[in-house]
Amino acid sequence: MNTERRERLRDAAIDVLAGSGARGLTHRAVDAVAQVPEGTTKNYFATRDALLRAVAERCVELYDRIPAEPPSDRAGLARLLSALLADVEGPGRPRLQAVFELQAEAARKPWLAAVLDAVTATDFARFRQAVRAAGLPATPARVSAITLALHSAVLHLLTGGPRTIEAAGLNDLDLFVGDLLDSVFGP
Template sequence: MAQNPARRTALTDAAIDVLADQGARGLTFRAVDVRAGVPAGTASNYFAGRDDLLHQTARHIHHRLTPDPAVIAELLRAPHDRSLVTALMHDLLRRIDAERSGYLAMLELRLEATRRPEVRAQLTATIREQLEANIAYHLDEGFPGDRETVLTLYLAMTGLLVEHLTLPDVLGPDTLPGLVDTLVARIVPEA
């Protein structure tokens, strides 16, 4: 396998775009090569097979969706109460809007996981790891609520994001900030 980290990143970025635009069925090494603007056969030199490409793409999506440490550091200066959780959820919505193709690609990977057990196993492990890290972070930072609070908020925000990105006219973009506020107010207890 080729070891150029910048090229691997460019290929996984291209794979994310292909997934978002064409779905999992359109994700081929050739499509990734074309999207990345590299010679034919390049992607096959970086990934052991399609499953490896899907797995590495899922991991890279999480990297692209990771919050900016400077933004989080600034937000965390506030008291660790419901208002801060609300601000963090608004930041999540902002990041998803900025990284729309990444989140749509993740939805495509989730759909592919329903058809392919090997993808399901890898994606489940990746998402479970991230969810457990988020729960631990919430509890360690002393935010209000418990494990179930974080799980409920995760499920509510996931549903809101899916609706927003796939059928945005159902809710309308002007309602999103208020919906985020309502979700947090109804799920997260006061400190």
């Protein structure tokens, strides 16, 4: 099969999932967004589950490509975490929206939960490495607190209205991250 077309279909499926939700993810919708003849997506991904798997795997691949310089100190860690959160409003937004849609589907599809587990497990490992590189104590509890706080922050940045964003302190990402690090490691 045509690898370039397959990637185009998977990227289009991310856009459909992000824009229309899980119910809107159909073969026809992906064909339309990818601007390919009707039936093309079904030729590559015969079932809806195959399409969901393809989107999940593509999200994992895209996540693995996010460049991240290891921080050399606490300030560098803060910049890294702020940049990751800022990406929610940038080019990472459709992928993150798609991941949250996939996670909702995964609650009913254990095979999908296993595919998505790679992203979450990678987050804990990446943040542990970043905390260590910054010279801070990377205990399991501290890494979990940071990772879970960032996951929650991403969800609120994707879905929250202005009052929620303000109540969570996400209207100033640098301040949010600074306060998070102070809470976890002390000032």
